[in-house]
Amino acid sequence: MLSEKEVEQITIPVIDFSFLTSGSPDQRCKIIQDLRNACRDWGFFMFNTSKIITLINCCATIVGGESWSSRDFEKGFDRLVYGFLQSEPEEKLPYRGKYELDPRIILDHETNFDTKVDNVSFWRDQFRVFVHPIFHPPHKPEGLSEDLSEYSKRSRVIMKELLRGIMEGLEFEEDDIEKSLELKSGDQIFSANFNPPCPQPELAIGLPPHADHGLLTLLIQNNVDGLHIKNKGKWVAVNPIPNSIMVNTGDHMDTLSKGKYKSVLHRAVVNNKETRISLVITNGSTNETAAT
Numbered sequence: 001m002l003s004e005k006e007v008e009q010i011t012i013p014v015i016d017f018s019f020l021t022s023g024s025p026d027q028r029c030k031i032i033q034d035l036r037n038a039c040r041d042w043g044f045f046m047f048n049t050s051k052i053i054t055l056i057n058c059c060a061t062i063v064g065g066e067s068w069s070s071r072d073f074e075k076g077f078d079r080l081v082y083g084f085l086q087s088e089p090e091e092k093l094p095y096r097g098k099y100e101l102d103p104r105i106i107l108d109h110e111t112n113f114d115t116k117v118d119n120v121s122f123w124r125d126q127f128r129v130f131v132h133p134i135f136h137p138p139h140k141p142e143g144l145s146e147d148l149s150e151y152s153k154r155s156r157v158i159m160k161e162l163l164r165g166i167m168e169g170l171e172f173e174e175d176d177i178e179k180s181l182e183l184k185s186g187d188q189i190f191s192a193n194f195n196p197p198c199p200q201p202e203l204a205i206g207l208p209p210h211a212d213h214g215l216l217t218l219l220i221q222n223n224v225d226g227l228h229i230k231n232k233g234k235w236v237a238v239n240p241i242p243n244s245i246m247v248n249t250g251d252h253m254d255t256l257s258k259g260k261y262k263s264v265l266h267r268a269v270v271n272n273k274e275t276r277i278s279l280v281i282t283n284g285s286t287n288e289t290a291a292t
């Protein structure tokens with residue numbers, strides 16, 4: 001029922017991030033228009049860089065951080081993804097959250113939904129942590145908390161540029177844009193989702209259908225597909241450019257845009273061959289943005 005074959009493969013709109021930050025006025029106009037169409041018609045888009053590192057480093061220049069090499073970036077994400085989950089259970093215990101939005105790290109292991117109700121098993125490990133403005137970093141493996149904090153900082157720069165473009169497209173006044181871009185108090189939650197090979201993928205799901213809670217979510221996946229989005233009433237499978245960053249609109253964006261940009265439903269399916277990994281950072285609004 002949930003297999004890849006049964007849903008149409010689509011390519012979501014592609015946005016040139018560099019035109020937002022350094023394009024000519026005409027190029028910027030075109031990108032604002034592209035963003036408007038992508039948010040309205042899909043709620044999902046991706047950046048046309050096949051090198052995430054270029055984008056991350058372009059943000060480092062803005063925040064004054066050091067450039068990462070591709071190797072640094074991969075090492076950082078190995079730490080993020082494998083290091084923590086593979087530490088000893090007693091080392092992880094202090095980070096285990098106690099409730100849904102507990103700002104401590106939340107770990108779930110191959111949790112099942114109530115299969116009587118949902119008729120489907122939940123097949124994943126997840127590592128989730130609030131990264132901003134509250135941050136309870138794990139102390140091990142070494143370097144993980146620095147990587148998370150740096151990635152959170154850089155992704156806020158991407159967010160800010162994107163939001164400015166999106167709000168220009170919504171024809172917000174410049175003063176309102178400035179006020180709304182005060183992202184310092186907007187919360188950010190980072191998740192690493194692992195979906196190991198599943199012997200019966202048709203009976204399981206990596207992540208059930210849901211909409212994200214913030215303004216925009218940034219999503220990176222390894223080269224194993226599995227993300228589905230609901231578009232015009234039907235599920236479609238997203239076919240991303242390898243190594244790209246995908247972006248989707250969340251509940252706060254739905255509110256901010258007065259319902260023009262819907263908070264898009266999506267889910268992750270599993271397969272029986274390869275582990276799928278996605279790294280997700282959800283960016284919430286400030287109180288001012290939410291009230292706009």
Ligand SMILES: O=C(O)CCC(=O)C(=O)O
Nearest residue numbers: 191193207227268278280
């Ligand atoms: O694994 C994916 O591609 C989706 C992840 C996701 O939607 C989430 O963590 O909110």
Ligand SMILES: [Fe+2]
Nearest residue numbers: 210211212266
């Ligand atoms: Fe999501």
